Amino acid sequence: MREKIKKLPSLLLVGHGSSETDQAKKAITDHAETLRAKGHFSDVMTYFLSDGAPLPQRPEGDFFIVPFFMSDGYFSGPRIRQLFGMRHNQMQDERGLVMLCPPVGMLPQMSDLLLKVAREVCEKHSIQEAQADIVIAAHGSSKSPASRQATLLHADALRHTDRFADVREVFLEEEPFVSDWAQKRSEPSRLTIVLGLFAAEGPHSMEDVPKALKEGAVARGVDESEWIYTGPVGLQADMVRLVETSIAQYNEGR
Known part of the structure:
Protein backbone atom coordinates (compact mmCIF):
# COMPACT_ATOMS: atom_id res chain seq x y z
CA MET A 1 0.00 0.00 0.00
CA ARG A 2 1.43 3.37 -1.00
CA GLU A 3 2.25 5.71 1.86
CA LYS A 4 0.12 8.84 1.84
CA ILE A 5 2.17 11.91 0.89
CA LYS A 6 1.94 14.60 3.55
CA LYS A 7 0.58 17.89 2.23
CA LEU A 8 2.95 20.84 2.39
CA PRO A 9 1.91 23.65 4.73
CA SER A 10 0.58 26.94 3.41
CA LEU A 11 1.85 30.41 4.26
CA LEU A 12 0.12 33.76 4.65
CA LEU A 13 2.17 36.96 4.84
CA VAL A 14 0.20 39.70 6.58
CA GLY A 15 1.20 43.33 6.16
CA HIS A 16 -0.36 46.68 6.88
CA GLY A 17 -0.41 48.10 3.37
CA SER A 18 -1.59 51.65 2.75
CA SER A 19 -4.78 53.38 1.70
CA GLU A 20 -2.66 55.97 -0.11
CA THR A 21 -0.41 53.88 -2.34
CA ASP A 22 -0.24 50.33 -3.70
CA GLN A 23 3.53 50.63 -3.61
CA ALA A 24 3.33 49.74 0.09
CA LYS A 25 2.29 46.23 -0.96
CA LYS A 26 5.13 45.60 -3.39
CA ALA A 27 7.74 44.36 -0.91
CA ILE A 28 5.48 41.64 0.48
CA THR A 29 4.14 40.56 -2.89
CA ASP A 30 7.68 40.31 -4.27
CA HIS A 31 8.86 38.25 -1.28
CA ALA A 32 5.79 36.01 -1.60
CA GLU A 33 6.69 35.34 -5.23
CA THR A 34 10.21 34.33 -4.20
CA LEU A 35 8.85 31.99 -1.55
CA ARG A 36 6.45 30.40 -4.03
CA ALA A 37 9.34 29.67 -6.37
CA LYS A 38 11.17 27.82 -3.61
CA GLY A 39 8.40 25.24 -3.46
CA HIS A 40 8.44 24.76 0.31
CA PHE A 41 4.75 25.63 0.68
CA SER A 42 1.64 24.39 -1.06
CA ASP A 43 0.55 28.02 -1.37
CA VAL A 44 1.92 31.44 -0.41
CA MET A 45 -0.68 34.16 0.03
CA THR A 46 -0.66 37.81 1.09
CA TYR A 47 -3.13 39.92 3.03
CA PHE A 48 -3.10 43.63 3.86
CA LEU A 49 -4.97 44.96 6.87
CA SER A 50 -5.51 48.41 5.38
CA ASP A 51 -7.65 46.95 2.58
CA GLY A 52 -10.38 45.67 4.89
CA ALA A 53 -10.92 42.90 2.35
CA PRO A 54 -12.24 39.41 3.18
CA LEU A 55 -9.57 36.98 4.30
CA PRO A 56 -8.14 34.75 1.58
CA GLN A 57 -9.56 31.24 1.31
CA ARG A 58 -7.59 29.11 3.72
CA PRO A 59 -6.33 25.84 2.23
CA GLU A 60 -6.61 22.48 3.93
CA GLY A 61 -3.64 21.49 6.07
CA ASP A 62 -1.21 23.31 8.31
CA PHE A 63 -1.23 27.07 7.88
CA PHE A 64 1.53 29.47 8.93
CA ILE A 65 0.81 33.18 9.39
CA VAL A 66 3.86 35.45 9.40
CA PRO A 67 3.28 39.11 10.35
CA PHE A 68 5.40 41.29 8.06
CA PHE A 69 5.73 43.99 10.71
CA MET A 70 8.74 45.62 12.32
CA SER A 71 7.41 45.38 15.87
CA ASP A 72 5.18 43.21 18.03
CA GLY A 73 2.21 45.52 18.42
CA TYR A 74 -1.56 45.48 17.98
CA PHE A 75 -1.59 44.67 14.26
CA SER A 76 0.93 41.83 14.38
CA GLY A 77 -0.76 40.07 17.30
CA PRO A 78 -4.24 40.92 18.60
CA ARG A 79 -5.61 42.09 15.24
CA ILE A 80 -4.49 38.98 13.36
CA ARG A 81 -5.78 36.68 16.10
CA GLN A 82 -9.10 38.52 16.00
CA LEU A 83 -9.40 38.08 12.24
CA PHE A 84 -8.81 34.35 12.44
CA GLY A 85 -10.79 33.77 15.63
CA MET A 86 -7.69 32.72 17.55
CA ARG A 87 -7.41 33.03 21.31
CA HIS A 88 -3.73 32.17 21.27
CA ASN A 89 -1.01 31.86 18.64
CA GLN A 90 -2.15 28.37 17.68
CA MET A 91 -5.55 27.01 16.68
CA GLN A 92 -6.63 23.56 15.54
CA ASP A 93 -9.82 22.92 13.58
CA GLU A 94 -11.12 20.46 11.00
CA ARG A 95 -8.99 21.99 8.24
CA GLY A 96 -5.69 21.81 10.11
CA LEU A 97 -3.40 23.71 12.42
CA VAL A 98 -3.17 27.52 12.24
CA MET A 99 0.07 28.97 13.62
CA LEU A 100 0.83 32.66 14.18
CA CYS A 101 4.59 33.18 13.96
CA PRO A 102 6.72 36.02 15.40
CA PRO A 103 6.82 39.33 13.49
CA VAL A 104 9.85 39.46 11.22
CA GLY A 105 11.00 42.74 12.77
Whole structure:
Protein backbone atom coordinates (compact mmCIF):
# COMPACT_ATOMS: atom_id res chain seq x y z
CA MET A 1 0.00 0.00 0.00
CA ARG A 2 1.43 3.37 -1.00
CA GLU A 3 2.25 5.71 1.86
CA LYS A 4 0.12 8.84 1.84
CA ILE A 5 2.17 11.91 0.89
CA LYS A 6 1.94 14.60 3.55
CA LYS A 7 0.58 17.89 2.23
CA LEU A 8 2.95 20.84 2.39
CA PRO A 9 1.91 23.65 4.73
CA SER A 10 0.58 26.94 3.41
CA LEU A 11 1.85 30.41 4.26
CA LEU A 12 0.12 33.76 4.65
CA LEU A 13 2.17 36.96 4.84
CA VAL A 14 0.20 39.70 6.58
CA GLY A 15 1.20 43.33 6.16
CA HIS A 16 -0.36 46.68 6.88
CA GLY A 17 -0.41 48.10 3.37
CA SER A 18 -1.59 51.65 2.75
CA SER A 19 -4.78 53.38 1.70
CA GLU A 20 -2.66 55.97 -0.11
CA THR A 21 -0.41 53.88 -2.34
CA ASP A 22 -0.24 50.33 -3.70
CA GLN A 23 3.53 50.63 -3.61
CA ALA A 24 3.33 49.74 0.09
CA LYS A 25 2.29 46.23 -0.96
CA LYS A 26 5.13 45.60 -3.39
CA ALA A 27 7.74 44.36 -0.91
CA ILE A 28 5.48 41.64 0.48
CA THR A 29 4.14 40.56 -2.89
CA ASP A 30 7.68 40.31 -4.27
CA HIS A 31 8.86 38.25 -1.28
CA ALA A 32 5.79 36.01 -1.60
CA GLU A 33 6.69 35.34 -5.23
CA THR A 34 10.21 34.33 -4.20
CA LEU A 35 8.85 31.99 -1.55
CA ARG A 36 6.45 30.40 -4.03
CA ALA A 37 9.34 29.67 -6.37
CA LYS A 38 11.17 27.82 -3.61
CA GLY A 39 8.40 25.24 -3.46
CA HIS A 40 8.44 24.76 0.31
CA PHE A 41 4.75 25.63 0.68
CA SER A 42 1.64 24.39 -1.06
CA ASP A 43 0.55 28.02 -1.37
CA VAL A 44 1.92 31.44 -0.41
CA MET A 45 -0.68 34.16 0.03
CA THR A 46 -0.66 37.81 1.09
CA TYR A 47 -3.13 39.92 3.03
CA PHE A 48 -3.10 43.63 3.86
CA LEU A 49 -4.97 44.96 6.87
CA SER A 50 -5.51 48.41 5.38
CA ASP A 51 -7.65 46.95 2.58
CA GLY A 52 -10.38 45.67 4.89
CA ALA A 53 -10.92 42.90 2.35
CA PRO A 54 -12.24 39.41 3.18
CA LEU A 55 -9.57 36.98 4.30
CA PRO A 56 -8.14 34.75 1.58
CA GLN A 57 -9.56 31.24 1.31
CA ARG A 58 -7.59 29.11 3.72
CA PRO A 59 -6.33 25.84 2.23
CA GLU A 60 -6.61 22.48 3.93
CA GLY A 61 -3.64 21.49 6.07
CA ASP A 62 -1.21 23.31 8.31
CA PHE A 63 -1.23 27.07 7.88
CA PHE A 64 1.53 29.47 8.93
CA ILE A 65 0.81 33.18 9.39
CA VAL A 66 3.86 35.45 9.40
CA PRO A 67 3.28 39.11 10.35
CA PHE A 68 5.40 41.29 8.06
CA PHE A 69 5.73 43.99 10.71
CA MET A 70 8.74 45.62 12.32
CA SER A 71 7.41 45.38 15.87
CA ASP A 72 5.18 43.21 18.03
CA GLY A 73 2.21 45.52 18.42
CA TYR A 74 -1.56 45.48 17.98
CA PHE A 75 -1.59 44.67 14.26
CA SER A 76 0.93 41.83 14.38
CA GLY A 77 -0.76 40.07 17.30
CA PRO A 78 -4.24 40.92 18.60
CA ARG A 79 -5.61 42.09 15.24
CA ILE A 80 -4.49 38.98 13.36
CA ARG A 81 -5.78 36.68 16.10
CA GLN A 82 -9.10 38.52 16.00
CA LEU A 83 -9.40 38.08 12.24
CA PHE A 84 -8.81 34.35 12.44
CA GLY A 85 -10.79 33.77 15.63
CA MET A 86 -7.69 32.72 17.55
CA ARG A 87 -7.41 33.03 21.31
CA HIS A 88 -3.73 32.17 21.27
CA ASN A 89 -1.01 31.86 18.64
CA GLN A 90 -2.15 28.37 17.68
CA MET A 91 -5.55 27.01 16.68
CA GLN A 92 -6.63 23.56 15.54
CA ASP A 93 -9.82 22.92 13.58
CA GLU A 94 -11.12 20.46 11.00
CA ARG A 95 -8.99 21.99 8.24
CA GLY A 96 -5.69 21.81 10.11
CA LEU A 97 -3.40 23.71 12.42
CA VAL A 98 -3.17 27.52 12.24
CA MET A 99 0.07 28.97 13.62
CA LEU A 100 0.83 32.66 14.18
CA CYS A 101 4.59 33.18 13.96
CA PRO A 102 6.72 36.02 15.40
CA PRO A 103 6.82 39.33 13.49
CA VAL A 104 9.85 39.46 11.22
CA GLY A 105 11.00 42.74 12.77
CA MET A 106 11.41 41.17 16.21
CA LEU A 107 13.87 38.50 15.13
CA PRO A 108 17.53 38.88 16.18
CA GLN A 109 18.38 38.30 12.53
CA MET A 110 16.83 41.68 11.76
CA SER A 111 19.75 43.27 13.61
CA ASP A 112 22.10 41.29 11.37
CA LEU A 113 20.29 42.52 8.27
CA LEU A 114 20.48 46.16 9.39
CA LEU A 115 24.19 45.67 10.05
CA LYS A 116 24.64 44.19 6.58
CA VAL A 117 22.89 47.17 4.96
CA ALA A 118 25.03 49.64 6.91
CA ARG A 119 28.26 47.85 6.04
CA GLU A 120 27.32 47.72 2.35
CA VAL A 121 26.81 51.51 2.37
CA CYS A 122 30.23 51.99 3.95
CA GLU A 123 31.86 49.74 1.38
CA LYS A 124 30.09 51.39 -1.54
CA HIS A 125 31.14 54.88 -0.45
CA SER A 126 34.65 53.85 0.75
CA ILE A 127 33.91 54.90 4.32
CA GLN A 128 35.54 53.28 7.33
CA GLU A 129 32.83 51.87 9.59
CA ALA A 130 34.47 53.44 12.65
CA GLN A 131 34.07 56.86 11.01
CA ALA A 132 30.34 56.48 10.34
CA ASP A 133 27.33 57.11 12.55
CA ILE A 134 24.23 54.91 12.43
CA VAL A 135 20.69 56.14 13.01
CA ILE A 136 17.74 53.76 12.95
CA ALA A 137 14.59 55.63 11.94
CA ALA A 138 11.27 54.05 12.92
CA HIS A 139 7.61 54.89 13.28
CA GLY A 140 7.30 55.21 17.06
CA SER A 141 4.03 55.91 18.83
CA SER A 142 2.76 57.85 21.82
CA LYS A 143 0.13 55.13 22.35
CA SER A 144 2.21 51.96 22.31
CA PRO A 145 5.82 51.14 23.27
CA ALA A 146 6.08 48.36 20.65
CA SER A 147 7.89 50.32 17.94
CA ARG A 148 10.35 51.85 20.39
CA GLN A 149 11.08 48.48 21.98
CA ALA A 150 11.84 46.87 18.63
CA THR A 151 14.01 49.80 17.53
CA LEU A 152 15.99 49.80 20.78
CA LEU A 153 16.53 46.06 20.43
CA HIS A 154 18.27 46.50 17.09
CA ALA A 155 20.05 49.73 18.02
CA ASP A 156 21.55 48.02 21.09
CA ALA A 157 22.65 45.08 18.94
CA LEU A 158 24.44 47.42 16.53
CA ARG A 159 25.99 49.37 19.40
CA HIS A 160 27.40 46.16 20.85
CA THR A 161 29.25 45.42 17.61
CA ASP A 162 31.52 48.43 18.34
CA ARG A 163 31.89 48.90 14.58
CA PHE A 164 30.51 52.42 14.26
CA ALA A 165 31.30 55.79 15.78
CA ASP A 166 27.79 56.19 17.18
CA VAL A 167 24.44 54.39 17.00
CA ARG A 168 21.13 55.94 17.97
CA GLU A 169 17.42 55.68 17.27
CA VAL A 170 14.89 58.31 16.13
CA PHE A 171 11.16 58.26 15.47
CA LEU A 172 8.45 59.95 13.46
CA GLU A 173 5.80 60.05 16.18
CA GLU A 174 7.68 60.18 19.47
CA GLU A 175 10.89 61.58 20.90
CA PRO A 176 13.61 61.71 19.82
CA PHE A 177 12.06 62.90 16.58
CA VAL A 178 13.78 62.46 13.22
CA SER A 179 13.53 66.17 12.47
CA ASP A 180 14.97 67.17 15.87
CA TRP A 181 17.94 64.88 15.41
CA ALA A 182 18.57 66.25 11.92
CA GLN A 183 18.52 69.81 13.28
CA LYS A 184 20.82 69.15 16.25
CA ARG A 185 23.50 66.85 14.87
CA SER A 186 26.52 66.97 17.14
CA GLU A 187 29.01 65.53 14.64
CA PRO A 188 28.11 66.87 11.18
CA SER A 189 31.63 66.07 9.97
CA ARG A 190 30.85 62.34 10.10
CA LEU A 191 28.63 60.67 7.55
CA THR A 192 25.45 59.19 9.03
CA ILE A 193 23.74 56.13 7.61
CA VAL A 194 20.01 56.37 8.30
CA LEU A 195 18.45 52.90 8.33
CA GLY A 196 14.69 52.77 7.81
CA LEU A 197 13.05 50.23 10.13
CA PHE A 198 9.94 50.02 7.96
CA ALA A 199 8.30 47.07 6.24
CA ALA A 200 7.54 48.65 2.88
CA GLU A 201 7.52 51.73 0.64
CA GLY A 202 4.68 53.51 2.39
CA PRO A 203 4.19 57.22 3.08
CA HIS A 204 6.13 57.04 6.36
CA SER A 205 9.25 55.45 4.89
CA MET A 206 9.30 57.20 1.51
CA GLU A 207 7.87 60.64 2.33
CA ASP A 208 7.88 61.43 6.05
CA VAL A 209 11.44 60.37 6.86
CA PRO A 210 13.05 62.14 3.86
CA LYS A 211 10.94 65.23 4.59
CA ALA A 212 12.04 65.31 8.24
CA LEU A 213 15.68 64.91 7.24
CA LYS A 214 15.39 67.72 4.71
CA GLU A 215 13.74 70.00 7.26
CA GLY A 216 16.67 69.43 9.58
CA ALA A 217 19.18 70.23 6.87
CA VAL A 218 17.34 73.41 5.90
CA ALA A 219 17.15 74.54 9.53
CA ARG A 220 20.94 74.27 9.83
CA GLY A 221 21.64 75.71 6.40
CA VAL A 222 23.40 72.60 5.09
CA ASP A 223 22.76 70.18 2.25
CA GLU A 224 21.70 66.58 2.75
CA SER A 225 25.04 65.02 1.87
CA GLU A 226 25.73 64.57 5.59
CA TRP A 227 23.64 61.39 5.58
CA ILE A 228 22.53 58.54 3.41
CA TYR A 229 19.00 57.22 3.88
CA THR A 230 18.79 53.54 2.93
CA GLY A 231 14.98 53.37 2.72
CA PRO A 232 12.79 50.65 4.25
CA VAL A 233 14.64 47.50 5.28
CA GLY A 234 11.58 45.49 4.26
CA LEU A 235 12.65 45.80 0.62
CA GLN A 236 15.82 43.80 1.18
CA ALA A 237 15.92 40.42 -0.56
CA ASP A 238 17.12 38.84 2.70
CA MET A 239 13.68 39.48 4.19
CA VAL A 240 12.67 36.16 2.60
CA ARG A 241 15.15 34.45 4.89
CA LEU A 242 13.64 36.24 7.88
CA VAL A 243 10.18 34.95 6.96
CA GLU A 244 11.62 31.43 6.95
CA THR A 245 13.37 32.12 10.25
CA SER A 246 10.09 33.30 11.80
CA ILE A 247 8.51 29.95 10.92
CA ALA A 248 11.52 28.01 12.18
CA GLN A 249 11.46 29.93 15.46
CA TYR A 250 7.79 29.11 15.90
CA ASN A 251 8.45 25.42 15.26
CA GLU A 252 11.30 25.39 17.75
CA GLY A 253 9.00 26.80 20.44
CA ARG A 254 6.19 24.29 19.88
